[in-house]
Amino acid sequence: MTQAQAFINDGVHYLPHYFTVPLNYRDTNQGTLTLFAREVRLAGDELSHKPWLVYFQGGPGFPAQRPNGHGGWLKRALQDYRVLLLDQRGTGHSSVISHQTLAPLTATQQAEYLSHFRADNIVRDAEFIRQQFAVEQWAILGQSFGGFCSLTYLSLFPQSLLRSYITGGVPSICRPADDVYRATFKRTMDKNQAFFRQFPQAQSLCQAIADHLIDHEEFLPNGQLFTVEQFQQIGINFGMSDSFIATYYQLENAFIEVSGQPQLRYEFLNTMLSEQGFQTNPIYAILHESIYCQGNASNWSAHRVRNEWAAFNYQKGQPFYFTGEMVFPWMFEQYTNLKPLQQAAEILAAKTDWPTLYNAEQLANNTVPVSCAVYADDMFVEMDFSRETLAGIPNANAWITNEYEHNGLRADGERILDKLIAMGEQTAAMLKPLC
Template identity: 35%
Template sequence: MRPAYATTDRTFAVPLDRRGTGRSPPVTAREAARFGDPARLAAHLGHFRADAVVDDAELIRRHLCGDTPRDTLGQSHGGFLALTYLSRVPRGLRACHVAGGPPGLAATADDVHARTCPRVRDRCHAYCARHPGDAVLLRRLADLLDAHDVRLPGGDRLAVRRLRTLGPALGAGDGFERLHWLLDEALGADGAPSGAFLHRVAALTGPVDAPLFAVLQESLYGQGAGPTGRAAHRALAGRPEFAEAAGPLLLTGEMTHPWMSREIAGLRPFAEAAELLATRADRPPLYDLERPAAEEVPLAAVVCHDGMRVDAGLSLDAARRIGAARVRATDEREHDGLTASRGRVLARLVERTAGRV
């Protein structure tokens, strides 16, 4: 748990390093390698779902506040946690504030990727329209990576499929510009990938300190509807526009792929455990579809209408199931609106749970 900090002139937040991240302590590749047995590691990773994180948060709330309910503030996966909290322990909550969500309460991993793949495609096309020279550069890079064994710092090969995982940047407010400036220095004077570019790509696409999101990303949607399998892989395989030979070369979004745990050093110790998790079908539900509608805990949420990472349709459907929800869909902010708005999004959420708007 990190120190409290002011979020508005009258609100304070106590940020949590959820299980396996930050100082909680982190589950790193080195820690995973110590398990030796993939089945033991997979069983261990089963304790890092949203229900376990909510149990931790509730324990801390009771320790700090006794029986006094408190507010939650969740961005992206934090919004998923808020809905699990509301389902499991509503008595501990006074109000919920969600940015970049909430999730589809009954959505499977296949449902999520079926909706987000077209959004990723459209965002890539919008990027190419804004920076047409970068579309040419991405294809040039892809051809170069196919023809040569290009290595990242640390030894991983930079294949075309890893290059394409730069796509999540396009879901942020300043993502187009950040990706453009990254590509602007991609090639050196000799026509080969520059050292600066390779270092940045390694940092952006190779989880070292926090690999859990890549390992558990699809497990976030697993709740008793069968195994998640490799939903992102299936979704992309069924869309010819995402083929590496297609034009323009499309980047991929917030997705995990089977090859990642074999080709990215920070994920290799998780490889066999990740496959076991993908086939697990006995995960209990994360959300109570009856309880949220019956509760009176106010929930305010901002949903990005054209967001690439969380489907607005699923978020709005979740809002209809929650009796005290106040949800605003907007195209003014991207997925990172909570942090990028300098407090304006948070202030709006607080006003909504207070009943002023």
């Protein structure tokens, strides 16, 4: 397999690093994984003593971004840090998980293997790298699920951390998945109502598409039968800024007439397939609910909670509503690349012995400056739960704002990280002992 190479682009130096880490840190006889991380620094910084900043990507199940170092949050970060973009285990160049790589395993083997790809082991991977680099302490930046990883890091290895920056990713450390999905379904309904207020004609367009899918078979370019439930899932985009108008344009472009009969346009169907990140990044589907599990099973939490919201179960003649980032058991019956993982998904949904991810006692004694951007209208991470968590973590400060959606770091990362860095320095100054 071709490995990434070092290169310089526009004054920024990109250097690849590969590591061999245990699949299971508690039993190192269970095999190893290849881990990839990309170092990013300003050209000419080779001899500087800037501290490290490790970036934890959102997800779960997605690799670190492949950036241009002169834009967004990375531009600001490189002023103070050398940055490490970690491809979390199972993603990017890090022993990738896909329907292809899991195919040789039985369902039981798939479930056992996948159980080692949560935040606890992602953090242990980062700690392994820190030790390999002989770095005493480094800073971390967690976006979305990366913020969940950050709190796990603060729980397990706080002595290794210089600063922690979190954007749109302060989870509840104790609430069950059902609480999370009750909150996020409500937020998703709020976003639906806002969308249909802005584009009232979109409701009839959505109903026309949904009714057509009920009455006719339409297939995506990969040969997969397209369904109403799949169509609803593009509502995940409502958690991002500027998504309403882009969604409306897609709806406008849905139909074409062929021999006097309406069909869904190939362009529309191709766009719908491109929205299905589950096909290429199955960790997101198969482990999504487990990120909320500590000693308990999810038992398809979102699917059960959805039944409390009849409006999301579309029927002809009723209003149409999109769903959000939730995952459901039917996905493993419908999505082409998830079908081979159905049995493993059922095993993991029933798994009750998930290890704990957070140490509330350790967090209650936190001395690491933690700076957080908490988005008041976040569709994926409930603000009230974030505030609840932060109330129990000393030296953690939140900038609560309605200026951004969940993707604030992508939309205006330079400003957001600049503010978080300043907050962290202020906290650190307060922690310094008086002479």
